[in-house]
Amino acid sequence: MKKMLTLVLVSVLGGAITLGTYKTFLEKEEPKIANTNTQDDPVFLPTNYNTTTTTLAAAEGIDFTTAADQTVHAVVHVKNVALNTAQPTLQDLFYGRVPQKRQLGTGSGVIISPDGYIITNNHVIEDSEQLSITLNDNRTLEAKIVGTDPKTDIALLKVESDEQLPYTTFGDSDTAKIGEWVLAVGNPFNLTSTVTAGIISAKSRDLSGRSTQSFIQTDAAVNPGNSGGALVNTAGQLIGINTAISSQTGSYIGYSFAVPSNIAKKVVQDIMEFGNVQNGILGVSGGSLNSAFAEKLGIGETEGFYVDDVEEDTGAEVAGIKSGDIIKKIDNIKIRKFSDLRGFLDSKRPNDVVNITLLRDDQLKNVQVTLLKNNTFVLPFIGVIKEAKPEDLKKYKTDNGVKILRINGSYGQYLRSEGIEEGNIITAINNKKVNSIEDVEAILNNRDTYQPLSIELINSKGETNRYGLR
Known part of the structure; x- marks a missing residue:
């Protein structure tokens, strides 16, 4: 009996070894064929059901209907x-x-x-x-x-309308937060009364590369035709005017940009009250800090606006701001880069008083600055000019003119070789006398694009010369 059992076990074991050897070394693996399903499945499928359920539940607590109904009309x-x-x-x-x-x-x-x-x-x-x-x-x-x-x-x-029209109210774009839900309302592709939702994905966004813009960036879908439409928060308050999209195709691919409501509101109020936009200037020049710039300057700060120069006769000079100061806050708004500062100042007027927190010698310092009207202008081929003070005019023995504050650009060497320097007085442009920056702007705005530019100038020797510039 024992021999019989031993024989059976040996046979089973031998068969197992033989089958394993065949499977491992001799049998060829059949290619796996995926079943093709012609049903249109969603492109994105949930993989974590617990997380998805929680996220959806949180989203369901936000009601867009009231904001949409208030805005769409x-x-x-x-x-x-x-x-x-x-x-x-x-x-x-x-x-x-x-x-x-x-x-x-x-x-x-x-x-x-x-x-x-x-x-x-x-x-x-x-x-x-x-x-x-x-x-x-x-x-x-x-x-x-x-x-x-x-x-x-x-x-x-x-x-003009015989009856009152539905309207929306301005919100405070400075208090809008990254991650906050917003609605974009407009007329894309001639599709009237279209509402899309998203979040604020960034603030103080500059698309120009010259720090002249300060947009609110969102991921609410905005397309051609949405320009000029409303960006509102969940309370239905206007926090931006949809203006641009980031796209390689001309249509929405992920991000859109809006002029903050505080800037838009100020521009509208200025137009209604003065007929033009009144810009209040701080009177500093410089740039945004980052690691490379900070290393070059030998400082440890990588955020803020670094003051490189302070313009004369400005609020910044009167308040005691100096070259080397780092502006960290303005009216409790954090300044991380120049577009933060630019966006804030674009919502202010001349004679507005702002509180500035700056860093000097590793110590925080608070100063109050009265913003002044911009009295400088970039004159083509010359550089920065400003309105001349009575003592400037007296020094050059003239009754009118504007002062060359700074010579810029590739023309600088040529201008200096011709005896043109900072401080000289320009008395006329294209044979028209100038007394102010407004006079200069008016002459240039009414000039034909291809018309040569001529200036009449009194140099430091008291000589009056005329120059033709192209």
């Missing part, structure tokens, strides 16, 4: 008929004609008062020959331009 469809230059034919070239064609452009706008004031982007209504707006109830009204500010890309329109 205050956002209008803007139609702009513009007269543009067309492609010339051979006949046009022969007769020296400049052909023109009418082109229809569309965008969005936001009603900000019951009597029909509407805020939009300057690029939406630029070069317009005829403007109209369509309300959410399909009424169409003619619109007029009250004023524009190309620098911030904001424009103010006005329509």
Whole structure:
């Protein structure tokens, strides 16, 4: 019996070894064929059901309906008929004609008062020959331009209506936080009354690379036609005017940008009160700190605005701000880079008083600065000019003129070789006397693009010379 059991065990063991050897060394692995399913499945599938459930539950606690209902009736469809230059034919070239064609452009706008004031982007209504707006109830009204500010890309329109119009109220864009839910309301692709949702993904965003902009960045879907529309918070308050998208295709691919409401509100108020935008300046120049810049300067700070120079006769000079100071806060708004500072100052006017926290010799210092009206201007081919003080005019024995504050650019060496220096007085441009920066701006704005620039200047020797610049 024992021999029989031993024989059976040996047989089983031998068979197992033989089968294992075959599977391991001899049998070829059959290729695995995936089942093809023609059903349209979602591109993204949840992988962590517990996390997804929690996230959805949190999102369900946010109600967008009230904000959307408050805003959608205050956002209008803007139609702009513009007269543009067309492609010339051979006949046009022969007769020296400049052909023109009418082109229809569309965008969005936001009603900000019951009597029909509407805020939009300057690029939406630029070069317009005829403007109209369509309300959410399909009424169409003619619109007029009250004023524009190309620098911030904001424009103010006005329509007349027999009844009060629905409008939205301004919120405080300075208190808006990264991660906060927002709605973008507008008319993309001529699809009226469109609402999309997202979050604020960044603030003080500069797209120009010259620190001249300070946008709110969101991931709410914005497309062509949304320009001039509303960016609102969950309370339905206007915190931005949708202005631009970041795209390689011309359509939305992830991020959009809005002019902060505090800047837009200030521009609109200035246009209504003064007819133009009043900019208050601090009077400092410099740049944003980072690791490379900090190492070059030999300092340990990598955030803030580094003051390289302080302009004379400005609030910063009066307050005692010095070269080498680092501006860390302004009215309790953290300043990490120049666009933070730029965005704040764009919401202020001349004579506004601001509280500045600066770092000097590793010690924090608080100063109050009165912002002044900008009295400088960049004159092409010359550099920075400013309004001359009475003592400047007396020194050069003249009754009028503006002062060269700083010579800039590639023309600098040539200008100095001609005896033109900082401090010289420009008394006339294109044969027109100048007494102020406004005079200079008016002459340049009314000048033909290809017209040469001529200046009359008194140098440090008291000599009056005329120069032609191209």
